[in-house]
Amino acid sequence: MSEEKKIALITGATRGIGLAIAKQLAKDGYVILGTGTNDNSRNTLKKEFENNNIDGKSYVLDIKSQESVDQLFNDINDDYSNTPDVLVNNAGITNDSLFIRMNDSQWFDTIETNINSLYRISKVFLKSMIKKRKGRIICISSVVASTGNAGQSNYVTTKAGMIGFCKSLAKEVATRGITVNCVSPGFIETDMTNKLNESQKEQIAKNIPMIKMGTPEDIAYAVAFLASDKASYITGETINVNGGLFMQ
Numbered sequence: 330m331s332e333e334k335k336i337a338l339i340t341g342a343t344r345g346i347g348l349a350i351a352k353q354l355a356k357d358g359y360v361i362l363g364t365g366t367n368d369n370s371r372n373t374l375k376k377e378f379e380n381n382n383i384d385g386k387s388y389v390l391d392i393k394s395q396e397s398v399d400q401l402f403n404d405i406n407d408d409y410s411n412t413p414d415v416l417v418n419n420a421g422i423t424n425d426s427l428f429i430r431m432n433d434s435q436w437f438d439t440i441e442t443n444i445n446s447l448y449r450i451s452k453v454f455l456k457s458m459i460k461k462r463k464g465r466i467i468c469i470s471s472v473v474a475s476t477g478n479a480g481q482s483n484y485v486t487t488k489a490g491m492i493g494f495c496k497s498l499a500k501e502v503a504t505r506g507i508t509v510n511c512v513s514p515g516f517i518e519t520d521m522t523n524k525l526n527e528s529q530k531e532q533i534a535k536n537i538p539m540i541k542m543g544t545p546e547d548i549a550y551a552v553a554f555l556a557s558d559k560a561s562y563i564t565g566e567t568i569n570v571n572g573g574l575f576m577q
């Protein structure tokens with residue numbers, strides 16, 4: 330590990346958008362710390378690092394657990410002499426249902442995973458950014474935060490909350506050299522959207538001005554920009570990457 334390299338921590342880096350972000354930030358010269366929820370996905374990520382010559386390490390993290398977040402922080406401290414310069418809050422889930430039929434576990438599990446997680450992990454890693462007087466926190470929201478979506482009241486609550494969280498935290502830490510921003514993807518081809526059948530995907534694409542879903546790399550480029558020095562005067566902002574589906 331070259332100690333002078335910047336470190337980026339990406340939650341949920343095992344696949345989809347998180348993996349694309351890991352690969353892009355590695356190309357940009359960061360040491361990559363990525364997480365999966367269990368040993369299997371952590372090992373898959375480890376192989377991705379090896380196959381792509383990525384300088385970094387994979388960890389197990391359940392973002393719903395404070396204990397797991399604290400363990401991650403301790404493990405990183407043991408493994409590296411530096412703390413993350415960039416935190417990408419990417420891990421997230423959907424658990425869809427019309428609100429009237431939604432059960433407690435669908436609601437609370439989504440809130441725990443997608444939004445209470447921001448409190449846990451950002452707090453832990455923000456402290457060291459404040460000490461260093463520099464850092465980047467980038468959260469992966471969603472186009473549905475702006476448009477709403479039937480069947481996703483739980484998920485949309487978290488993704489809209491995320492934008493408010495980023496704006497508020499951005500104001501609190503602006504004088505400390507830390508920026509806090511969101512990237513808001515439209516429909517992106519990953520396991521998350523593979524749950525949709527072909528006719529649902531066609532229907533979605535028809536409503537997108539570019540008539541296609543995006544790729545994980547499309548999101549990774551926006552994250553890489555926000556992480557870079559070129560974005561140092563941008564904070565509390567949301568970059569929409571959605572093929573024109575929603576325009577601010």
Ligand code: NAP
Binds near residue numbers: 518
């Ligand atoms: P994905 O393919 O389903 O991958 C989800 C990632 O999150 C995996 O790495 C998974 O780890 C991890 N994860 C799940 N539960 C976790 C937990 N409790 N603790 C820690 N990590 C957890 O998702 P994606 O499509 O790449 O989405 C990534 C982010 O983009 C999410 O926040 C999602 O809401 C957002 N987004 C996606 C789309 C889209 O169209 N795909 C659109 C808008 C926003 P394991 O592999 O170990 O399960």
